[in-house]
Amino acid sequence: MAGTGAGAERKAQLETVQADGADEGCVTFVLHGEDHTLGNSLRYMVMKNPDVEFCGYSITHPSESKINFRIQTRGGIPATEILRKGLNDLSDASKHVLQTFEAQVKEFRLKQGEAME
Numbered sequence: 001m002a003g004t005g006a007g008a009e010r011k012a013q014l015e016t017v018q019a020d021g022a023d024e025g026c027v028t029f030v031l032h033g034e035d036h037t038l039g040n041s042l043r044y045m046v047m048k049n050p051d052v053e054f055c056g057y058s059i060t061h062p063s064e065s066k067i068n069f070r071i072q073t074r075g076g077i078p079a080t081e082i083l084r085k086g087l088n089d090l091s092d093a094s095k096h097v098l099q100t101f102e103a104q105v106k107e108f109r110l111k112q113g114e115a116m117e
Contacts, residue, residue, distance in 0.1 A: 012032070013031065013032050013033060014029060014030070014031055014032070015029070015030040015032075016028070016029055016030075016080075017029075017030060017068075023076065024076070024078040024079060024080070025072060025073035025074075025075075025076055025077055025078060025079055026071075026072045026073075026079065027070070027071055027079035027080065028068050028069065028070045029068075029069045029070075029071070029079075029083060030066055030067070030068055030069075031066060031067050031069055032065070032066045033065050033066070034065065034066065034067050035059065035065055035067065036059065036067075038067070039057040039059070039067045039069065040057075041090055042057075042069065042086055042087065042090055043055050043056065043057055043069070045086040045087075045089045045090045045093070046071060046082060046083070046085075046086035048089075049082055049085065049086070051073050051074050051075060051077050051082065052071065052072070052073055052074070052082055053072045053073060053074050054070065054071070054072040055069075055070065055071050055072070056069075056070050057069040057070065069083075071083060
């Protein structure tokens with residue numbers, strides 16, 4: 001198969017699509033290898049930002065694992081900054097959920113150990 005060997009080029013995970021003459025505040029990002037899992041949670045985090053006028057995503061086709069993620073901002077703020085902040089906020093929230101889950105599992109196991117004695 002072409003493109004699967006050790007020398008095959010890796011496709012970029014993120015591309016930007018911007019209409020001619022559009023400002024930096026209106027950009028569509030193409031995220032390869034992603035689906036609704038990232039798309040919906042990232043859209044939620046980005047929409048919490050008051051500088052965002054519009055944010056949405058679409059799956060190009062069910063057989064393709066890529067999403068088109070569109071951001072429009074207010075006040076000339078670059079959409080790339082908003083995307084970066086949304087990704088960082090999502091990462092922080094995910095870390096918090098993981099730490100909380102692991103702490104509760106540890107506490108549960110300790111209680112189970114006490115009950116067995």
